[in-house]
Amino acid sequence: MIFLILVLDRLMSLFLLLPLKDDRGRHRSFPYMTFGILMTNTIIYAVIHTLLPRLPGDPEALFNLTRQMMLVPADVINGEGLGALSMITSAFLHADWMHLAGNMFFLYFFGRKLEDVLGPTKFGLFYLTCVFVSSTVSVIGRIALPVTQGLIPGLGASGAVMGVMAAYLFLYQDQRIRTLVMIFGFIPLPFTLPIPAWVFILYTVVGDFTRGWLQQQFQEYGYIYSLVGSFAHLGGLMAGLTCLYFFLPRELLHYRHRSGAAR
Amino acid sequence: MLNSIEVTELLQRGIAAAKNEQTQDARQILLKVTELDEENEQAWLWLSGVVESFEDRRICLENVLTINPHNGPAQSGLHWLNQRLPPPPDTQERCLRCQAVVPLSGMICPECGQLLIVACPACGEYVDVQDTSCYKCGQAIGNLADGARYHVALAQEYIKHNRGSLAQEAAARATAEAPNDSQILKDVATLHQEMGNSDMAIAVYKRAIENDPENAVLYAHLGAMYHRREMRADARAMYERATEIAADTPAVLFEMARLHVEQDHVTQETLRLLKQTIRLDPKHVQAHLLLGDLYFEHKQGSRALDHYERACELTTPDSLIGRQARRKRDKWRSPLPDGQVQGWGETLRRVCGMMLIPALAALTNAGMIPWKISLVAWGALAMAGAGAYLCVCATDVPRNPLIRLVFGPSGLKGLARQALVGIPGVLLWAVAFGLILRKV
Numbered sequence: 001m002i003f004l005i006l007v008l009d010r011l012m013s014l015f016l017l018l019p020l021k022d023d024r025g026r027h028r029s030f031p032y033m034t035f036g037i038l039m040t041n042t043i044i045y046a047v048i049h050t051l052l053p054r055l056p057g058d059p060e061a062l063f064n065l066t067r068q069m070m071l072v073p074a075d076v077i078n079g080e081g082l083g084a085l086s087m088i089t090s091a092f093l094h095a096d097w098m099h100l101a102g103n104m105f106f107l108y109f110f111g112r113k114l115e116d117v118l119g120p121t122k123f124g125l126f127y128l129t130c131v132f133v134s135s136t137v138s139v140i141g142r143i144a145l146p147v148t149q150g151l152i153p154g155l156g157a158s159g160a161v162m163g164v165m166a167a168y169l170f171l172y173q174d175q176r177i178r179t180l181v182m183i184f185g186f187i188p189l190p191f192t193l194p195i196p197a198w199v200f201i202l203y204t205v206v207g208d209f210t211r212g213w214l215q216q217q218f219q220e221y222g223y224i225y226s227l228v229g230s231f232a233h234l235g236g237l238m239a240g241l242t243c244l245y246f247f248l249p250r251e252l253l254h255y256r257h258r259s260g261a262a263r
Numbered sequence: 264m265l266n267s268i269e270v271t272e273l274l275q276r277g278i279a280a281a282k283n284e285q286t287q288d289a290r291q292i293l294l295k296v297t298e299l300d301e302e303n304e305q306a307w308l309w310l311s312g313v314v315e316s317f318e319d320r321r322i323c324l325e326n327v328l329t330i331n332p333h334n335g336p337a338q339s340g341l342h343w344l345n346q347r348l349p350p351p352p353d354t355q356e357r358c359l360r361c362q363a364v365v366p367l368s369g370m371i372c373p374e375c376g377q378l379l380i381v382a383c384p385a386c387g388e389y390v391d392v393q394d395t396s397c398y399k400c401g402q403a404i405g406n407l408a409d410g411a412r413y414h415v416a417l418a419q420e421y422i423k424h425n426r427g428s429l430a431q432e433a434a435a436r437a438t439a440e441a442p443n444d445s446q447i448l449k450d451v452a453t454l455h456q457e458m459g460n461s462d463m464a465i466a467v468y469k470r471a472i473e474n475d476p477e478n479a480v481l482y483a484h485l486g487a488m489y490h491r492r493e494m495r496a497d498a499r500a501m502y503e504r505a506t507e508i509a510a511d512t513p514a515v516l517f518e519m520a521r522l523h524v525e526q527d528h529v530t531q532e533t534l535r536l537l538k539q540t541i542r543l544d545p546k547h548v549q550a551h552l553l554l555g556d557l558y559f560e561h562k563q564g565s566r567a568l569d570h571y572e573r574a575c576e577l578t579t580p581d582s583l584i585g586r587q588a589r590r591k592r593d594k595w596r597s598p599l600p601d602g603q604v605q606g607w608g609e610t611l612r613r614v615c616g617m618m619l620i621p622a623l624a625a626l627t628n629a630g631m632i633p634w635k636i637s638l639v640a641w642g643a644l645a646m647a648g649a650g651a652y653l654c655v656c657a658t659d660v661p662r663n664p665l666i667r668l669v670f671g672p673s674g675l676k677g678l679a680r681q682a683l684v685g686i687p688g689v690l691l692w693a694v695a696f697g698l699i700l701r702k703v
Binding site: 079084085125128245254 | 599
């Protein structure tokens, strides 16, 4: 069983799916909030990874500062560090530029469409809610892993981005997304595939489930399988699917309910 | 519209300006007079004295003599000009194609049949075929060098401006110009179709198919024509031929689906055809509308709405199909009752949305154990709740029961009232959230 899932996970990690285009037009002129979040993440990354290391001072102090801003499950549980604030700060930190580019690419694609439905303010609130829910699930999940004892810090906007993706799936499961498939993460196929939204997101979810499960299995043997925050991703997914209810316009909710009942 | 008295007044002003040597003003006024009354002899005569070039002066005087050949001053003026100016160039019109001399008022070259002038689709004024726009109203005419395309485009414009006979003439000219071009023939057939001349359209489609027997779109269009004439067997035969040739042509797939619908034979296959049409051509408005209708009939409202909205996005509100799309969408998306949109349930839903963040923050600071949340944090949560309620009242539910009780039945109508409630709400919420983050 573990071998099969390991093979599945390895196979899935060979292909990176990049959404390029869907059939939905947008009504609003400019996605201010999506763009704002994107710029904030980029600026914070640039300051922490480019500007601060060049300033004179103790590199250890810089490391400690950034570590304090990360989400350390053990610290949260023990009431140390920044507490809930670290959930927000960690969502704006990224490990490297690939991490940042990946998250921001997905946020830009799905966030714009969601912001179009919710409006900038509600989209901002929804994004923050996804940050909190995904971080909460991540804390609980990582604490449950016995070997690391919740000491591995978590960072990145992936959880919230996953929430945004899940909300997109909830709203537009019938959409087909023109997707560029990258083999080994960097070799693009010379054509794009029209993948249904639900397949696209299912692919990501299955990847997170297998990775999360393997993380747990490997923990039992004393190994760390992956540092990817699968629990945060799954938490984000949960947040996207459940919390969206509180933010959607009433009309949209009403008509979905009516059509759902008829189906 | 100015009457003759006003024209006379304008003329007097122009003459006065000319006498006072206000050349530019005089020219403008007199030009205006000639525009309003082309036969005004006096205006042309006075204008000849204030125009800038000898050439313009000659034109003015010639106009005077056209109106009144016995006008003495004009005769002597022209004589004077002719002594000073070189003789005018050859003013004879020549045919573009064969260079034969053609009569000035002729529409067609008597030698080769080439069109010499066309009627402007917008104002009906005749303009030279070499002109790309109407000199009078500025309407684009097209470029004669485009050949048959020029005539097709012209015919489309004629149809748009309800000039049916001119459109037919233009369509006939297009066919004559490119009798073996299947694309042109298809466009001409579409023109006949739009003019309601289905016999002619069918004949032209058949001719196009003779020239290009492997063109699936032509079969689909001919099928659609048969379809409209209720010649269903012929229509089906044409559609089947079209699908044999090209199974992935949106026009073919759509026409097949439409045939299914009109024959009351809607199956999964119909849905598949329409979905495939949209997949191949996401901007196919009619496919979106038809698929929306089918979903609507099958009580899949959300999907129907999605397709109607897409159709609305793809069309302008003033187009016929755009209006149809909007009518369908609005019929389905009627406004919800006030009790549902402005009731306590809706208010609670919105407040919960805003409370998730502070609640999770408080829980996190309590080490994920709810009963360890401090009293102060509970107080801050209550404060955040009050703030959230005020924010929600100012934005989403401005007529909820409590607000109606305080502010009257119109609720928080107007920016001032919304700000009065909304700003304290945001501040309360933000302060409470800040307190929670500070681990109170």
